[in-house]
Amino acid sequence: MSDDISTRLGRLSPEIQAMMGVYALYWKLEESFDCIETDLSHQECHMLIKLDVPKRMGVLAADMLTLPSTITATADALEQSGHLTRQRDPEDRRAWLLILTEQGEEARNMLVAVAGELFRSASGLNSEETAEFARLACKIRENILKTGIPEGLKK
Amino acid sequence: MSDDISTRLGRLSPEIQAMMGVYALYWKLEESFDCIETDLSHQECHMLIKLDVPKRMGVLAADMLTLPSTITATADALEQSGHLTRQRDPEDRRAWLLILTEQGEEARNMLVAVAGELFRSASGLNSEETAEFARLACKIRENILKTGIPEGLKK
DNA sequence: TTGAATGGTTCAAAAATTGAAGTATATTCA
DNA sequence: TGAATATACTTCAATTTTTGAACCATTCAA
Numbered sequence: 001m002s003d004d005i006s007t008r009l010g011r012l013s014p015e016i017q018a019m020m021g022v023y024a025l026y027w028k029l030e031e032s033f034d035c036i037e038t039d040l041s042h043q044e045c046h047m048l049i050k051l052d053v054p055k056r057m058g059v060l061a062a063d064m065l066t067l068p069s070t071i072t073a074t075a076d077a078l079e080q081s082g083h084l085t086r087q088r089d090p091e092d093r094r095a096w097l098l099i100l101t102e103q104g105e106e107a108r109n110m111l112v113a114v115a116g117e118l119f120r121s122a123s124g125l126n127s128e129e130t131a132e133f134a135r136l137a138c139k140i141r142e143n144i145l146k147t148g149i150p151e152g153l154k155k
Numbered sequence: 156m157s158d159d160i161s162t163r164l165g166r167l168s169p170e171i172q173a174m175m176g177v178y179a180l181y182w183k184l185e186e187s188f189d190c191i192e193t194d195l196s197h198q199e200c201h202m203l204i205k206l207d208v209p210k211r212m213g214v215l216a217a218d219m220l221t222l223p224s225t226i227t228a229t230a231d232a233l234e235q236s237g238h239l240t241r242q243r244d245p246e247d248r249r250a251w252l253l254i255l256t257e258q259g260e261e262a263r264n265m266l267v268a269v270a271g272e273l274f275r276s277a278s279g280l281n282s283e284e285t286a287e288f289a290r291l292a293c294k295i296r297e298n299i300l301k302t303g304i305p306e307g308l309k310k
Numbered sequence: 311t312t313g314a315a316t317g318g319t320t321c322a323a324a325a326a327t328t329g330a331a332g333t334a335t336a337t338t339c340a
Numbered sequence: 341t342g343a344a345t346a347t348a349c350t351t352c353a354a355t356t357t358t359t360g361a362a363c364c365a366t367t368c369a370a
Contacts, residue, residue, distance in 0.1 A: 021292020137176020
C-alpha cells in the first residue's frame with residue numbers, strides 16, 4: 001500500500017520528489033502549529049522565530065517573501081500583544097527596527113523549542129540525517145536570499 | 156553582510172535551520188508559481204501535480220493536509236475548466252476518483268517541467284546535492300503520510 | 311435491517327493577502 | 341541649495357482562501 005506510494009514517487013524527477021517532500025513538511029508543520037498552545041497566528045509565529053535579532057520590516061518582508069503591508073499587519077498585532085516594539089533605525093529614520101520584548105523573547109524561545117520538536121517528529125529523521133538535511137536546507141536558503149526571481153519568469 | 160546571516164543561522168539548532176530552509180524554499184516556490192503563465196490557482200497547480208494517477212478526493216485531502224471542503228472547491232474549479240473529470244470509485248461508490256483529461260495531462264506535464272526548473276534555480280543545488288536532498292525529502296514525506304499528529308500536541 | 315461510520319458537498323463566516331494611494335525620510339544632481 | 345525622485349513603511353478596502361458545521365449518499369457492523 002505504502003509501497004505503492006514509494007514506487008510512484010520513484011518515477012518522478014528528483015526535483016519533484018524534493019518539492020513534494022518540502023510541501024508535505026511545510027503543510028505538516030503549519031498544521032502542527034495549530035496545536036501549539038498560544039493565541040498567535042501562523043504569520044505571527046513565523047515573524048517571532050525570525051526575530052532572533054532586531055530586524056527592519058523591509059528585511060523581514062524580503063525574507064518572508066511577502067508584501068510590506070502584510071508585515072505591517074503582523075507587526076501591529078505583535079506590538080499590540082506586547083511581544084515587540086518598534087524603534088526607528090538610527091541608520092535610516094524612514095525604517096523601523098522590530099525588537100522583541102522580554103515577553104517576545106520568551107514566546108520565541110518556546111516556539112523555537114516546539115518547532116524543533118515538531119521537525120523531529122514530523123520528519124522522522126535521525127540526527128545524522130537531520131544534520132545533512134539542515135546543511136542542504138541552509139545552502140538553499142542562502143541561495144534564495146541571494147537571488148531574486150529567476151530570469152525569464154518575471155511577470 | 157551575508158556572512159552575518161550565515162553565522163547567525165549557524166547558531167541555531169539543525170532542526171530550526173532545516174525548518175527555515177524549508178520555509179524559504181516553500182515561499183520562494185509559491186512566489187514563483189505566480190510567474191507561470193497560466194490561470195490556475197496555487198491549490199489547483201498542487202492538485203494537478205499530485206494527480207499523476209487517478210486519486211480519491213479523500214486521499215488528496217490527507218496528502219495535502221487540508222479539509223475535504225477545500226478539495227471539493229479545487230476539484231470543482233479544475234472540472235469546470237476541463238482539466239479533470241469525477242468518476243465514482245467502483246471499490247466504494249461513496250468516493251469519487253479524480254481523473255485528468257488530456258488537457259489536464261498536458262497542463263500537468265507543463266507544471267512538472269516548470270516546477271523542476273524552479274526548484275533547480277531556487278535551490279542552487281547541483282544534481283548530486285539535489286539527489287541527496289530528494290532522498291531525504293522522500294523519507295520525510297513517507298513519514299508524514301504514515302504518522303498522524305505528533306502525540307502530546309493534539310488539540 | 312437498522313444504526314453508526316465514512317466519503318464527499320454546501321455555504322456562510324472568518325482569516326489572510328493583495329494592491330493602490332498616502333506619509334515621511336533619504337538621496338541625487340542641476 | 342533645493343527640486344525631483346526613490347525608499348521605507350502605513351492605510352484600508354477589495355479579493356482570495358480557508359474554515360467548519362450541517363448535510364446527503366453509500367457502506368459497514370451487529
